[in-house]
Amino acid sequence: MYKYIKQSISLLAVFTVLFAFANEAMAAKKSKTLKNTQKKGWVRCGVSQGLPGFSNADASGNWTGVDVDVCRAVAAAVLGDANKVKFTPLSAKERFTALTSGEIDILSRNTTWTLSRDADIGLTFVGVNFYDGQGFMVRKNSGIKSTNDFKSGLSACVNIGTTTELNMRDFFTSKGISYEPVVFEKADEVVAAYDSGRCDTYTTDKSGLAAQRTKMQNPDDHIVLPETISKEPLGPVVRQGDSVWEDIVRWSLNVMIEAEEYGIDSQNASAMKTSENPQIKRLVGAEGELGAALGLDNDWSYNIITQVGNYGESYKRNIADTGILPDRGPNNLWTKGGILYVAPAR
Amino acid sequence: MNLISTFNKSIGNFFSSRPKFRYYLPQILTALGIVFIFAYFAYNAQVNMENRGIDFGLRFLGEEASFDIQFSLIEYSGASSYAKAYLVGLLNTILVACIGIFFATILGVIIGISRLSSNYLIAKVAEWYIEIFRNIPLLLQLFFWYFAALRALPLPKEAINFFDVAYLSVKGLYVPKFIWTNFSVFLYSIIAVIVAVVFIFKYAKKQQEQTGKQIPVFSISTSLIVLFPLLTFLIGGVSLTFEYPELKQLSQTIFNYIGGVAIIPELMALAAALSLYTATFIAECVRAGITGVGKGQKEAAASIGLTPGQILRLVVMPQALRIIIPPTTNQYLNLTKNSSLAAAIAYPDIVLVFAGTAMMQTGRAIEIVSITMLTYLSLSIVISIFMNWYNKKIAIKEK
Numbered sequence: 001m002y003k004y005i006k007q008s009i010s011l012l013a014v015f016t017v018l019f020a021f022a023n024e025a026m027a028a029k030k031s032k033t034l035k036n037t038q039k040k041g042w043v044r045c046g047v048s049q050g051l052p053g054f055s056n057a058d059a060s061g062n063w064t065g066v067d068v069d070v071c072r073a074v075a076a077a078v079l080g081d082a083n084k085v086k087f088t089p090l091s092a093k094e095r096f097t098a099l100t101s102g103e104i105d106i107l108s109r110n111t112t113w114t115l116s117r118d119a120d121i122g123l124t125f126v127g128v129n130f131y132d133g134q135g136f137m138v139r140k141n142s143g144i145k146s147t148n149d150f151k152s153g154l155s156a157c158v159n160i161g162t163t164t165e166l167n168m169r170d171f172f173t174s175k176g177i178s179y180e181p182v183v184f185e186k187a188d189e190v191v192a193a194y195d196s197g198r199c200d201t202y203t204t205d206k207s208g209l210a211a212q213r214t215k216m217q218n219p220d221d222h223i224v225l226p227e228t229i230s231k232e233p234l235g236p237v238v239r240q241g242d243s244v245w246e247d248i249v250r251w252s253l254n255v256m257i258e259a260e261e262y263g264i265d266s267q268n269a270s271a272m273k274t275s276e277n278p279q280i281k282r283l284v285g286a287e288g289e290l291g292a293a294l295g296l297d298n299d300w301s302y303n304i305i306t307q308v309g310n311y312g313e314s315y316k317r318n319i320a321d322t323g324i325l326p327d328r329g330p331n332n333l334w335t336k337g338g339i340l341y342v343a344p345a346r
Numbered sequence: 347m348n349l350i351s352t353f354n355k356s357i358g359n360f361f362s363s364r365p366k367f368r369y370y371l372p373q374i375l376t377a378l379g380i381v382f383i384f385a386y387f388a389y390n391a392q393v394n395m396e397n398r399g400i401d402f403g404l405r406f407l408g409e410e411a412s413f414d415i416q417f418s419l420i421e422y423s424g425a426s427s428y429a430k431a432y433l434v435g436l437l438n439t440i441l442v443a444c445i446g447i448f449f450a451t452i453l454g455v456i457i458g459i460s461r462l463s464s465n466y467l468i469a470k471v472a473e474w475y476i477e478i479f480r481n482i483p484l485l486l487q488l489f490f491w492y493f494a495a496l497r498a499l500p501l502p503k504e505a506i507n508f509f510d511v512a513y514l515s516v517k518g519l520y521v522p523k524f525i526w527t528n529f530s531v532f533l534y535s536i537i538a539v540i541v542a543v544v545f546i547f548k549y550a551k552k553q554q555e556q557t558g559k560q561i562p563v564f565s566i567s568t569s570l571i572v573l574f575p576l577l578t579f580l581i582g583g584v585s586l587t588f589e590y591p592e593l594k595q596l597s598q599t600i601f602n603y604i605g606g607v608a609i610i611p612e613l614m615a616l617a618a619a620l621s622l623y624t625a626t627f628i629a630e631c632v633r634a635g636i637t638g639v640g641k642g643q644k645e646a647a648a649s650i651g652l653t654p655g656q657i658l659r660l661v662v663m664p665q666a667l668r669i670i671i672p673p674t675t676n677q678y679l680n681l682t683k684n685s686s687l688a689a690a691i692a693y694p695d696i697v698l699v700f701a702g703t704a705m706m707q708t709g710r711a712i713e714i715v716s717i718t719m720l721t722y723l724s725l726s727i728v729i730s731i732f733m734n735w736y737n738k739k740i741a742i743k744e745k
Contacts, residue, residue: 092706096706096711097711122395142597142598142599142600143597143599144598144600149597151594151596152604154596155517160706165414165707166412166413169414169424170412172414173424179414180517181414182416183416183694183698184691185689185690189691192493192496193496196497196516197496197516198496198611200597241397
């Protein structure tokens with residue numbers, strides 16, 4: 001008979017424990033992302049499963065890329081050390097769930113800023129770190145020189161869960177071309193299927209095409225068509241409802257761009273502390289209280305610039321020097337013919 | 347110490363004097379606990395979704411999907427609703443499950459019987475087949491069949507030609523499309539023939555039981571099945587024309603077949619991988635079933651002069667089926683659920699279309715994942731209900 005009492009009591013104990021955990025989880029949820037990050041000692045960042053130039057891990061697990069640099073900048077600003085980032089590789093399908101469920105705190109994964117994403121699913125886009133557009137890749141020997149040569153019956157390989165699928169449909173429908181979409185879950189399978197001849201064209205963001213082209217068996221056999229069929233402003237995303245964290249991520253990115261504008265880079269940042277220009281002094285933390293406004297130390301921006309570098313350094317290191325897109329195109333400063341223009345950090 | 351033991355004893359008395367209470371208390375507590383857990387999950391999800399500005403609802407199902415699907419059994423375009431996209435994915439899942447179950451059963455029975463063959467070579471080949479295919483993860487086999495097929499198959503321009511009717515290339519198997527007139531008449535004639543054949547079988551069985559005479563049911567019903575629907579072409583106004591696939595040049599080097607019906611390589615690879623994998627398990631079920639029938643049964647059947655074929659068909663199989671059906675049901679369920687691996691090779695099943703693209707475009711993870719889980723649950727339940735019905739039908743009927 002004691003058996004039954006024991007059973008009941010142990011059941012009760014199990015439930016008590018369950019509820020205790022649950023309550024703790026509820027309490028943690030109410031605190032801000034910033035507090036959690038400082039307590040944990042690292043920034044939790046969602047990246048791609050491997051896109052050269054944006055977020056790519058080398059053989060020893062070191063992540064590099066312009067998307068990776070955004071997270072490193074936030075780590076430098078919040079924790080004073082750009083290396084204190086934990087990267088979580090995510091598929092296009094998993095990325096938003098990982099962010100809204102709290103598994104990561106920043107999603108920096110070549111993600112297009114659209115109205116429905118910004119409004120619908122509990123996400124907030126904080127800025128643009130790469131201006132991109134969707135293009136098509138075809139085999140050079142196909143004789144296709146532009147999208148005007150496309151005819152009904154083409155098959156197009158594409159990645160699931162992206163704006164690409166929607167743009168592609170808009171594009172083909174408006175041209176009155178019937179096509180066969182072959183949709184894969186991982187980029188590697190898209191490339192393998194296209195490379196084997198299953199698809200006549202491979203479509204994704206042009207930067208992605210340029211990066212994936214380097215992975216083909218014979219990169220020279222493929223060309224990227226000149227047309228751009230969509231606007232793809234790619235940028236970091238945070239959860240809706242934590243405006244302090246949102247500001248920190250936005251301004252970490254903005255500081256990188258503005259530092260380039262003022263000619264501050266990782267090498268000369270410490271010398272710039274004695275500059276005559278008050279805005280330069282503000283950016284390296286020698287003047288003003290910009291950090292305090294964000295709830296950070298005043299050398300937050302100095303840490304970003306010295307540890308990660310300005311936007312131009314990041315672009316050169318990750319995208320230009322790796323041969324993906326040597327020409328900065330729209331991703332140049334507004335003063336140099338591009339469209340990178342950020343609100344002033346002051 | 348003494349106090350505690352007294353306390354325990356009094357509780358013990360309390361419980362032992364109420365056996366019903368003692369019996370029900372843990373059960374009620376467990377049930378309550380389960381309800382609490384689920385209620386808490388629901389509450390937690392609701393609170394979190396509210397905090398993050400996500401609302402819950404199924405209204406999105408009526409919105410325009412605005413993405414295209416490669417392969418669909420029903421009319422679908424990007425202008426259709428998410429509900430329609432769901433239906434397309436569901437039908438594609440059912441299609442590949444049906445094809446998979448069909449071939450896995452046939453192959454499984456053949457391999458299972460072969461493994462018991464007295465012919466050394468046949469038995470060993472069957473054994474090796476089973477050991478190899480059931481011990482390699484299904485996802486790897488899927489990638490193997492898909493990418494091996496893509497590498498091996500020619501481009502549309504050099505497609506393998508089957509009598510100028512069907513063409514096999516890296517873009518799929520193109521077969522002629524059937525264009526019917528008065529298709530319903532043809533369909534009714536087939537239904538009528540099936541009903542007639544069932545009656546003939548019943549009548550033949552009765553005749554044999556009463557008089558011992560055997561009617562050649564098989565040849566009669568085969569000729570009926572062939573001839574009667576053919577008659578509808580002559581007198582029923584039914585006609586059939588074919589739309590043949592045609593090779594079209596889309597650019598200098600790009601060719602593709604237009605028209606006809608395309609069976610995409612993704613479907614072929616998925617159906618092949620599922621059938622070959624599940625057949626190994628079904629083969630083992632079949633072997634278990636046949637081995638489970640007593641040796642005396644076969645000897646007795648042989649002693650009354652039945653041929654080996656008759657022994658297998660009339661004596662061994664009816665008994666073996668009772669052992670084979672329950673574990674085979676599990677294999678059918680596994681196959682259906684395994685078909686969700688389709689997403690890895692671009693076959694537009696419910697996971698790829700609905701729990702993939704649709705979920706991404708709407709961001710409604712909780713709604714869509716729940717619907718998808720319910721769908722698989724329903725599919726599994728339908729299969730088990732059917733198999734349980736069949737199992738009961740062939741079970742020993744005690745009189």
